[in-house]
Amino acid sequence: MHLEPRLWAFTKGLRGRIAYAVAIGLVAVGLGVARLALLGWLIAQVFAGAALADLVLSVVIVAVVMVLRGWFEQWRAMVAHETAARVQKRLRRALFEKLCDLGPAYAGVQRSGDVTLTMIDGVEQLETYFGKYLPQLLVSLLTPLLIFVFVAFLDLPVAAVLLTFALIALFAPAAWQKRDWRNAKDRQGAYGDFAAELLDSIQGLATLKAFGRSRERAAVLAEKADYLFRTTMWVLGTNTLSRGITDTAIAVGAAAALALGAYRVEAGAMDLAALLMILMMGVEIFRPMRDLRTVLHEGMVGLSAAQGLYRLFDATPPVADAPPRAVATLAPGIAFEGVTFA
Template identity: 35%
Template sequence: MLRSIQVQMLRDVRLRIAQCIVWGLVVQALYVLQGLGLAWAMAVVLRQAPLAQALPGLLLALAAIAVRAVCVWAAELAADALGQRFKARLRADILAQMVRLGPAGMPGQRNGALQLAAVAGVETLESYYSRYLPALGVALLGVAAVLALLAWVDPVTAGVLALFALAQPLIELLWMRRQMPVASGVFAAMAAFAAALLDALQGLVTLKAFGASARWRDDLAQHASHLRTASMDALRATLARTGLSTLVGLGGIATVLALNTARLAAGDLAAPALLLSLLLAREVFRPLDRLEKAFHAVWMAAGAWEPIAQLMAAAPAVADPPCPAPGCPTPGCPVPMPAGHAIAFEKVSFRYPGAEAWALKDFSLQIAEGEFVALVGASGAGKSSVAALLLRFFDPEHGSVRLGGCDLRELSLAQLRSRMAWVPQDSSLLAGSVARNLRLGQPGAGLQALQQATLAAGVAEDIQRMPQGYDSPVGEGGSRLSGGQRQRLALARALLRDAAVLVLDEPSAHLDAAAQAHAMQTLAQLRGHCSILMVAHRLETVRDADRIVVLAQGGVVEEGSHSELAQRPGSAYASLMAAQRLETQRLKGGPR
């Protein structure tokens, strides 16, 4: 998987890499012309000829310097364009994969580690593609060209320099292979620190409220210490490699200087050839120096690729079905949608990835079109799992979930979710305006439609009091709104979608009594217009449901209307009501 991703990204930016290599070779050629011009001028001085004869060489050197400045600027622009293209493409692929993984995500991976892979990891790889690969191309072609020119001037010098030119990258490759685990350790420590830091930021209020800030700070300090140790190990290895590489380069130039000085004294080498070999010797190692400076990108990329490859290789919990058309390789092609939207769970057994206990076991449930069904039960009974399977965040291990008689696995995810609206227990809002968040499920909705939906959800007056009305920013994650406002806004967003199936997971969470009553009245008015599946903890919110289904240990215990279940002797529903009534009385009376 890793190799295929690398090849795919290389194909996508290969033309831009070639462009950067061309600019690098042009800059290298201008350095050579500068050296030729200076060698000409110095030869004139050594011959004690008129200084006017040195003028063409000086002009050539000055012209090369001037043109090179422009070419270096163009090369930087090309490298920057390459880097931006690479980052945009890779991040688009990562985001698409995260969307494919859905709410199930990657079991065992924390959000901070995934965020690090998508941000810092991509930035690290950008240097590899925009700096190292062009430098490698320039080094291979540029060094070969300069050595060929030197071989024409003096084969002995070219041979000596070729040995040192080959030794320098060889030493770096051997060093990198030996120190590769150090780079991986840096990214592992960075991922652990990022995950712990993100947890601390997201739970800052909770940490403060429980006085746990100091303990969490100590944990963060420990992660930071591990990161510092790994980074210093990497820095030591990098500095040692840089010093060794520089020693080889300077040693090559020093060897040529000593050798050619002796040859000049013995009469085996002409003075102009000595000057030219010395000036061009530097140009042999200039591309290698640039390659050495970019070499850390290879080293760090080795650690950055692994978490990205793991993310891209992760299999989603659900996937689009294959296209029904013969010979079509594209999954998720449109298939005929079922005419109705009756819901059926048929002997469904399901457990979450990595879990051993069943969340649902042989669970069966029928919901007619337009019926309002409420699921109740103790925590862990499987209520939210039913909603997750209906929304197809997961697929059951056994049994099937059907919509209009069609197995959900036979429908594309886009088709399925176009018929559904969802109100989660903890509503998620995006940074932006109120209107932008409302239009997530109905992008073309006009202002009048927004007003009707928010009025039905009981949040219209709150929006009208905001400084910019529907254009008011909600803040990151809805931070500028109260919990109740966020929940009602989520309900309005679902109502605006006008879907055939409405799924609600604890919709009354964060609502006060008046807002809860308004929301339940709105849902009662939707009876017959759409099928409603509501997961509820507050039993007073399910009184108007057509049918109440009581769950326990992943199965149906009993079902019926509120009046039927409440009057049934020894019913589980009556026991839940009694327990909740006692809890309410205890809270009103204060702790005992």
């Protein structure tokens, strides 16, 4: 879980759209929880012996909530991705202006593969950061409070248990964030080196064949590719560990809430309908944290790709332009001085 200040600066003027997407996401979370709570309430009515005619309205309400939830989720995704596209457009414009300021002297000493990877792939990978990771991070930060408020109406002790494990699922993976970040950065460096070597090899293919150095160059590419593979596996390994922490907190939290609810029903402190609603909600109530876990890896890859953008933005021109000189005001006119004819 990480918010990059330098990337956040590019969202200036679009933060209202990000807040809009987060608000839609919170409504979708509320509808998802309401759907499961209504299903639990419907089952409680069946256990109470309600007639089939009395259940029709409840079934219709559940169906409407399910449709609304899907519509809000699609709406949030469209708003978030459109916002990401606008930020990417702003990034590309800033990169172009920076390259123009750096001039041809800078591009001449850089490897074309590395610059191409930064300009194209680096910006494309940030689509996930702005379109998925950033909105989902903000939704996940606000969801535990929403869970507590909703479940507190059913039972306060159970709500406290769910809030505790929701916070654990949200913040516990941060213990591995530094290692995940380091592995993602190493992987991005290996990716840039491999891309640069591959593009240089393709551009110099005729020269390699002419001098009989194709096998040696292939061995270099194989070594770079193997290192890229190993760094990618390390990124996936640390990310899987973070996912395991989140999944464990979600599963234990749902089981603990259900066990506490069953105990309170047995003690007469909570009715069966509330327990059935908690049972139906289960791990689904932690869905935003699970969704954040899904996009966390892509978000970290996007952040590591941003390091290449930072290097470009922080570069200084190898040859500084001369300061503009003031030009005296000249009156328009044509004069012939010292003109002779043979």
